[in-house]
Amino acid sequence: MDFNFTEEQGMVRDGLSRLVREQYDWETRRKAIASGAGWRPEVWAQLAELGILGMPFSEADGGFGGGAIDAMIIMEEFGKGLVIEPFVPTVVCAGGFLKHGGTPAQKEEHIGGIVAGSTVFAFAYAEPKGRFDFADLETTAKKDGAGYVLNGHKAVVIGAPWASHLVLTARTGGERRDRSGVSVFVIAKDSAGITTRDYVTVDGRRASEVYFENVAVGAEALIGAEGEGLALIELVTDEAIAATCAEACGAMKVAHAMTVEYSRQRKQFGVPIGSFQVLQHRMVDMYTAYEQAVSLTYLATLRLGSDEVERKKAVSAAKVGVGQAARLIGQEAVQIHGGNGVTDEYAIGHFFKRLTIFDSEFGNVDHHLKRHVALS
Amino acid sequence: MNLEFTPEEQAFREEVRSFIAENYPKHLADFGMREDMSREDFLAWHKILGRKGWSVPAWPTEYGGTGWSPTQRYIWSEENARASTVMPLPFGVSMVGPVIYTFGNAEQKARHLPGIVSGEVWWCQGYSEPGAGSDLASLKTTAVRDGDHYVINGQKTWTTLAQNADWGFFLCRTDPTAKAQEGISFILVDMKTPGVEVKPIKLLDGGYEVNETWLTDVRVPVENLVGQENKGWTYAKFLLAHERSGIAGVARSKRGIEKLREIAANETLDGAPLIKDFDFAKKVSQLEIDLAALEITELRTLAGEQAGKGPGPESSILKIKGTEIQQRLTELTLEAVGTYSAPYMGGVSNDNGSNEHPVGPDYAQHAAATYFNMRKTSIYGGSNEIQRNIITKMILGL
Numbered sequence: 001m002d003f004n005f006t007e008e009q010g011m012v013r014d015g016l017s018r019l020v021r022e023q024y025d026w027e028t029r030r031k032a033i034a035s036g037a038g039w040r041p042e043v044w045a046q047l048a049e050l051g052i053l054g055m056p057f058s059e060a061d062g063g064f065g066g067g068a069i070d071a072m073i074i075m076e077e078f079g080k081g082l083v084i085e086p087f088v089p090t091v092v093c094a095g096g097f098l099k100h101g102g103t104p105a106q107k108e109e110h111i112g113g114i115v116a117g118s119t120v121f122a123f124a125y126a127e128p129k130g131r132f133d134f135a136d137l138e139t140t141a142k143k144d145g146a147g148y149v150l151n152g153h154k155a156v157v158i159g160a161p162w163a164s165h166l167v168l169t170a171r172t173g174g175e176r177r178d179r180s181g182v183s184v185f186v187i188a189k190d191s192a193g194i195t196t197r198d199y200v201t202v203d204g205r206r207a208s209e210v211y212f213e214n215v216a217v218g219a220e221a222l223i224g225a226e227g228e229g230l231a232l233i234e235l236v237t238d239e240a241i242a243a244t245c246a247e248a249c250g251a252m253k254v255a256h257a258m259t260v261e262y263s264r265q266r267k268q269f270g271v272p273i274g275s276f277q278v279l280q281h282r283m284v285d286m287y288t289a290y291e292q293a294v295s296l297t298y299l300a301t302l303r304l305g306s307d308e309v310e311r312k313k314a315v316s317a318a319k320v321g322v323g324q325a326a327r328l329i330g331q332e333a334v335q336i337h338g339g340n341g342v343t344d345e346y347a348i349g350h351f352f353k354r355l356t357i358f359d360s361e362f363g364n365v366d367h368h369l370k371r372h373v374a375l376s
Numbered sequence: 377m378n379l380e381f382t383p384e385e386q387a388f389r390e391e392v393r394s395f396i397a398e399n400y401p402k403h404l405a406d407f408g409m410r411e412d413m414s415r416e417d418f419l420a421w422h423k424i425l426g427r428k429g430w431s432v433p434a435w436p437t438e439y440g441g442t443g444w445s446p447t448q449r450y451i452w453s454e455e456n457a458r459a460s461t462v463m464p465l466p467f468g469v470s471m472v473g474p475v476i477y478t479f480g481n482a483e484q485k486a487r488h489l490p491g492i493v494s495g496e497v498w499w500c501q502g503y504s505e506p507g508a509g510s511d512l513a514s515l516k517t518t519a520v521r522d523g524d525h526y527v528i529n530g531q532k533t534w535t536t537l538a539q540n541a542d543w544g545f546f547l548c549r550t551d552p553t554a555k556a557q558e559g560i561s562f563i564l565v566d567m568k569t570p571g572v573e574v575k576p577i578k579l580l581d582g583g584y585e586v587n588e589t590w591l592t593d594v595r596v597p598v599e600n601l602v603g604q605e606n607k608g609w610t611y612a613k614f615l616l617a618h619e620r621s622g623i624a625g626v627a628r629s630k631r632g633i634e635k636l637r638e639i640a641a642n643e644t645l646d647g648a649p650l651i652k653d654f655d656f657a658k659k660v661s662q663l664e665i666d667l668a669a670l671e672i673t674e675l676r677t678l679a680g681e682q683a684g685k686g687p688g689p690e691s692s693i694l695k696i697k698g699t700e701i702q703q704r705l706t707e708l709t710l711e712a713v714g715t716y717s718a719p720y721m722g723g724v725s726n727d728n729g730s731n732e733h734p735v736g737p738d739y740a741q742h743a744a745a746t747y748f749n750m751r752k753t754s755i756y757g758g759s760n761e762i763q764r765n766i767i768t769k770m771i772l773g774l
Contacts, residue, residue: 002679376657
């Protein structure tokens with residue numbers, strides 16, 4: 001057992017920490033969110049240049065030989081600055097599908113573009129009625145000659161307005177909610193028959209409803225075996241959960257620090273409110289929840305390569321524990337900031353928003369507690 | 377970063393596991409409540425470990441420590457929890473021992489450490505007083521210098537298992553004019569000294585685990601002062617940080633959850649095993665998740681200690697979460713047992729000399745008593761509220 005980071009990992013952290021601190025200041029972020037594009041392609045290009053986008057890919061695939069621990073470090077730093085750029089959809093999700101299920105030709109076609117920053121992905125898995133069940137799909141892919149025809153509606157596809165490509169899930173066989181019959185496809189977003197309705201999310205990102213109407217794709221669009229995609233989806237989303245938990249940890253750390261600092265500055269009854277024990281103990285409980293969340297994030301990340309049951313239990317444990325901590329820390333941070341906590345002006349409210357939406361990504365606390373019970 | 381065990385660590389686990397299997401006293405394999413145990417029962421495993429050289433793993437090797445890595449210590453506590461062993465009591469091993477080897481003089485080390493290592497000498501802790509609980513620094517027991525002796529007067533309380541103790545370490549006020557935290561000294565007292573009187577306090581579980589300790593004109597040689605006079609508060613805080621880091625009880629709680637699952641598989645609800653009931657299973661999973669988090673938090677803390685940081689304020693987190701989990705575990709066990717949580721077998725039925733088997737399943741016997749007993753954990757060792765004060769000051773900087 002070893003809880004130390006390597007020297008290279010330390011350098012990645014320091015470099016990113018500097019980038020977020022120096023170039024991701026609050027005003028610039030605010031302007032980017034309000035801009036037409038809604039993100040900062042120049043930051044994305046810079047991340048490519050720094051090797052961040054290629055970090056979790058093997059050298060054979062054209063990356064820099066890192067893995068899940070690197071993704072954790074990267075996402076924790078992003079969380080501290082509420083970075084909105086789509087690292088999880090592009091690098092962790094699409095990258096994960098390509099790494100674990102892609103053919104040499106698919107890897108060849110897409111990984112280079114991800115590493116270079118020229119290909120941006122979104123992962124279209126959710127549906128209006130599917131909730132958190134990856135197999136509950138109404139989107140269909142019907143065999144048509146060598147290829148497929150896609151029809152359906154994908155919900156809240158994070159980062160889709162910025163994406164050049166999509167990875168999507170669709171049913172190639174079986175009944176709705178069957179474990180078998182689920183397949184994964186990779187497709188250019190400008191393919192004929194794809195329309196989107198783009199919008200802003202409450203936590204400052206962009207997303208789309210994506211509609212597929214008789215979208216024809218070739219056999220080369222299928223990732224993994226036809227009808228057997230669910231295990232691959234579970235593996236990749238487990239990796240995405242670990243990375244997203246790390247992002248939440250970064251955001252919680254900053255939200256907590258901001259709250260402690262605010263309690264030191266804000267005076268009522270002639271003294272800093274941080275001198276009140278009733279608030280001190282609440283901030284201690286926030287701190288304890290944060291530390292426990294970090295531990296669960298480590299556990300999930302380090303168990304991604306374990307056997308399936310152990311991996312899923314650790315990941316669900318993290319999503320439950322980090323989800324509960326995110327709820328607690330977000331709400332308490334706003335409460336201790338008082339009226340200022342519910343204004344748009346103060347940063348804390350934006351951390352609260354991100355930590356709130358975190359719970360709904362890849363299954364919420366209830367969903368993962370249920371999965372943990374089923375595996376116990 | 378990884379969670380894997382090296383082949384050497386796996387071999388160590390095997391070695392430890394077979395040593396426990398071959399040497400742990402058979403009659404202590406399932407000991408139930410520790411109030412039922414004799415002094416010799418308590419010390420049996422400690423003495424065996426003392427002979428093996430494994431009784432004080434965390435100590436520096438020059439005083440008898442094993443030099444094990446944090447991972448080895450983790451494996452050691454896991455294997456002991458697996459076998460439900462009666463571990464050496466903390467008063468000597470984790471409390472006064474580290475104070476003596478850190479702040480004591482050569483003579484004190486030579487005199488006292490070997491008895492702690494071997495398990496021959498039983499120590500107790502004289503900290504709390506009737507008027508000094510969380511506000512420990514307000515303690516009133518005095519030690520007045522008289523020639524080559526201190527004369528100690530006062531009353532200590534919650535003295536755990538003092539009925540068996542050979543020696544005690546006491547916080548006494550040596551300078552009544554100084555501010556609260558100053559003017560306190562750390563003094564070792566032979567419990568057979570005239571004027572030391574131990575009176576049992578009966579607790580909720582029916583057992584006599586703690587005592588009042590009265591000190592009336594107790595004459596103690598000045599060489600029993602540890603470190604400097606009036607600097608005892610520093611040593612007391614050092615001791616509490618050491619106590620807290622071992623207090624999480626992660627391995628024991630893991631074993632406890634396994635036992636809870638066994639009980640809940642045996643109990644039925646609506647004709648099915650209780651553990652298949654989602655409402656109950658959810659509570660067990662939540663506890664397991666909290667414990668998994670604490671386990672990694674403790675390992676991170678141990679890794680930090682190995683990197684040269686002593687047990688710091690982070691140990692307060694281990695104390696708070698560890699005791700919350702221990703309490704929740706006994707609470708869920710009580711719930712799982714259901715109706716048979718009510719019979720009290722330590723009461724009238726045992727007093728009439730009957731050898732009848734207690735009513736209800738074996739696993740129900742101590743469920744309520746253990747639940748009642750474990751309420752102490754969020755109160756002792758600095759209450760969990762005091763731990764929050766420590767984190768406020770030392771980590772949040774407020």
